[in-house]
Amino acid sequence: xxxxxxxxxxxxxxxxxxxxxxxxxxxxxxxxxxxxxxxxxxxxxxxxxxxxxxxxxxxxxxxxxxxxxxxxxxxxxxxxxxxxxxxxxxxxxxxxxxxxxxxxxxxxxxxxxxxxxxxxxxxxxxxxxxxxxxxxxxxxxxxxxxxxxxxxxxxxxxxxxxxxxxxxxxxxxxxxxxxxxxxxxxxxxxxxxxxxxxxxxxxxxxxxxxxxxxxxxxxxxxxxxxxxxxxxxxxxxxxx
Amino acid sequence: xxxxxxxxxxxxxxxxxxxxxxxxxxxxxxxxxxxxxxxxxxxxxxxxxxxxxxxxxxxxxxxxxxxxxxxxxxxxxxxxxxxxxxxxxxxxxxxxxxxxxxxxxxxxxxxxxxxxxxxxxxxxxxxxxxxxxxxxxxxxxxxxxxxxxxxxxxxxxxxxxxxxxxxxxxxxxxxxxxxxxxxxxxxxxxxxxxxxxxxxxxxxxxxxxxxxxxxxxxxxxxxxxxxxxxxxxxxxxxxx
DNA sequence: CGGGTAATTGACCCGGGTCAACAGCAGTGG
DNA sequence: CCACTGCTGTTGACCCGGGTCAATTACCCG
Numbered sequence: 001x002x003x004x005x006x007x008x009x010x011x012x013x014x015x016x017x018x019x020x021x022x023x024x025x026x027x028x029x030x031x032x033x034x035x036x037x038x039x040x041x042x043x044x045x046x047x048x049x050x051x052x053x054x055x056x057x058x059x060x061x062x063x064x065x066x067x068x069x070x071x072x073x074x075x076x077x078x079x080x081x082x083x084x085x086x087x088x089x090x091x092x093x094x095x096x097x098x099x100x101x102x103x104x105x106x107x108x109x110x111x112x113x114x115x116x117x118x119x120x121x122x123x124x125x126x127x128x129x130x131x132x133x134x135x136x137x138x139x140x141x142x143x144x145x146x147x148x149x150x151x152x153x154x155x156x157x158x159x160x161x162x163x164x165x166x167x168x169x170x171x172x173x174x175x176x177x178x179x180x181x182x183x184x185x186x187x188x189x190x191x192x193x194x195x196x197x198x199x200x201x202x203x204x205x206x207x208x209x210x211x212x213x214x215x216x217x218x219x220x221x222x223x224x225x226x227x228x229x230x231x232x233x234x235x236x237x238x239x240x
Numbered sequence: 241x242x243x244x245x246x247x248x249x250x251x252x253x254x255x256x257x258x259x260x261x262x263x264x265x266x267x268x269x270x271x272x273x274x275x276x277x278x279x280x281x282x283x284x285x286x287x288x289x290x291x292x293x294x295x296x297x298x299x300x301x302x303x304x305x306x307x308x309x310x311x312x313x314x315x316x317x318x319x320x321x322x323x324x325x326x327x328x329x330x331x332x333x334x335x336x337x338x339x340x341x342x343x344x345x346x347x348x349x350x351x352x353x354x355x356x357x358x359x360x361x362x363x364x365x366x367x368x369x370x371x372x373x374x375x376x377x378x379x380x381x382x383x384x385x386x387x388x389x390x391x392x393x394x395x396x397x398x399x400x401x402x403x404x405x406x407x408x409x410x411x412x413x414x415x416x417x418x419x420x421x422x423x424x425x426x427x428x429x430x431x432x433x434x435x436x437x438x439x440x441x442x443x444x445x446x447x448x449x450x451x452x453x454x455x456x457x458x459x460x461x462x463x464x465x466x467x468x469x470x471x472x473x474x475x476x477x478x479x480x
Numbered sequence: 481c482g483g484g485t486a487a488t489t490g491a492c493c494c495g496g497g498t499c500a501a502c503a504g505c506a507g508t509g510g
Numbered sequence: 511c512c513a514c515t516g517c518t519g520t521t522g523a524c525c526c527g528g529g530t531c532a533a534t535t536a537c538c539c540g
Contacts, residue, residue: 005494014283057292061376061377061380063380063384063385064466065466067382067384067385068384069379069380069384071380072376076523082369083369087473089470091373091376091377091470092376098369113266118355121361124514125364125368128368128372129322129323129327129368131243132368132371132372132375135372135379136301137301137331137374138310139301139309139311139375139379140301140303140311140380142383143427144303144308144309145307146527147527147528178485178487179487182487187382187384188528189489189528189529189530191530192529194487195488195489195528196486198489199487210537221356226303230331231331249511386495387495387496418517418518419518419520420518426495429496429497429498430519431521433498434519434521435520437519438520438521442529
């Protein structure tokens with residue numbers, strides 16, 4: 001729940017009250033989800049905003065014939081799916097990758113929060129703007145980068161995000177994604193993801209085995225990926 | 241300026257006061273832009289929120305080596321780039337396609353608006369959530385659809401958006417995009433865009449010449465594109 | 481030990497990219 | 511009024527990055 005605080009407080013200044021309230025909301029209505037289950041499904045009426053307390057999930061869209069695109073990964077500390085406010089039906093699904101622990105925040109609670117706490121409301125908004133920036137970069141990634149660059153870029157993004165929430169250990173981290181997941185996120189086939197991973201290994205950039213990623217040469221990996229973490233908005237912006 | 245009202249009022253209920261205020265903001269500080277100019281450039285500090293009064297623009301990102309991806313199109317009535325609130329630097333640029341007429345809304349004005357007018361604030365937020373939904377669909381589009389489907393999908397989207405703001409005439413509309421623009425938006429090469437357009441013409445789905453698009457068979461085009469307009473949020477959601 | 485999922489590898493193929501030439505047309509200046 | 515320039519669109523020949531298909535090898539867990 002600390003991580004929730006971290007991931008929203010980047011975006012606005014919170015009072016101790018705001019913090020306590022959020023903390024409280026994120027510790028009621030906890031739900032545990034098994035790995036590889038749909039958490040919410042396309043077409044459903046959205047009911048909750050979720051706070052990821054533990055585990056990895058992905059947001060994905062599917063075409064009628066089964067082609068699947070992962071459009072985002074969700075990590076601990078992320079607050080996600082605040083479509084409670086707008087959509088009749090969700091236009092995408094969310095699935096767990098690992099086992100999850102999530103907090104569900106109901107619509108009324110969220111509405112109260114937004115009405116009574118301008119700081120929190122702003123943080124929620126900026127959180128969405130940050131997601132939008134990330135989604136743009138994904139469009140660029142899939143649209144313009146080569147398979148090799150694309151995969152490198154995804155690894156850079158995931159590692160940077162994990163780092164920002166203290167889930168890296170030096171230049172290593174847990175990495176629960178399968179090659180099929182990586183394929184669905186990059187718009188490649190699993191076979192080709194495998195080949196590109198071999199190349200990344202061969203170039204001495206990464207090690208990846210038994211769900212553990214080590215970035216052997218971060219600078220070189222970022223160069224290969226044409227990666228710049230600006231779009232992730234991991235740090236507080238002095239702006240506002 | 242009417243169109244502005246339309247495009248934001250989808251998302252929240254406005255009082256007559258809200259409406260007047262917006263109208264006012266969108267009629268001060270009008271700027272005219274020539275075709276094919278950068279309106280705002282990556283790396284700049286964002287200063288204004290813009291309302292597109294007339295013309296087409298695109299949002300794009302570039303890689304250091306010059307590869308370019310258009311990540312969104314902006315049309316009359318769209319309010320865009322409310323990053324005033326968050327970003328130190330923009331992570332993308334915006335360029336005019338046709339000649340533009342835009343209204344610039346300054347940061348203080350916007351902040352006042354958000355503070356004093358909860359309805360407007362919500363509409364702005366939901367506007368961003370809608371953009372996010374569109375951006376996800378673009379990721380899917382570029383990641384999973386074939387060249388043919390992808391182009392058809394883009395045409396469907398543009399035509400649907402134009403229709404929602406009354407800029408279609410039966411099943412025809414003005415269409416200022418070049419094949420290079422279409423290529424940058426779909427992640428294809430201009431040459432291949434040309435070939436796919438020929439196929440769409442050959443299949444009797446569209447006519448496209450001298451900046452005029454006619455959708456000869458809307459249903460068939462949508463089927464070919466695997467298009468469903470739900471993600472565009474063109475209509476008021478009964479939700480909230 | 482068995483069964484299922486994930487990773488790996490090789491052989492072959494194809495959608496879309498690349499390169500290049502050319503045509504159409506608008507704008508511009510002499 | 512015409513020549514020139516530059517952008518946009520079109521077409522053809524060829525090529526290659528990444529997909530497809532299929533078999534095999536790790537794993538993991540009961």
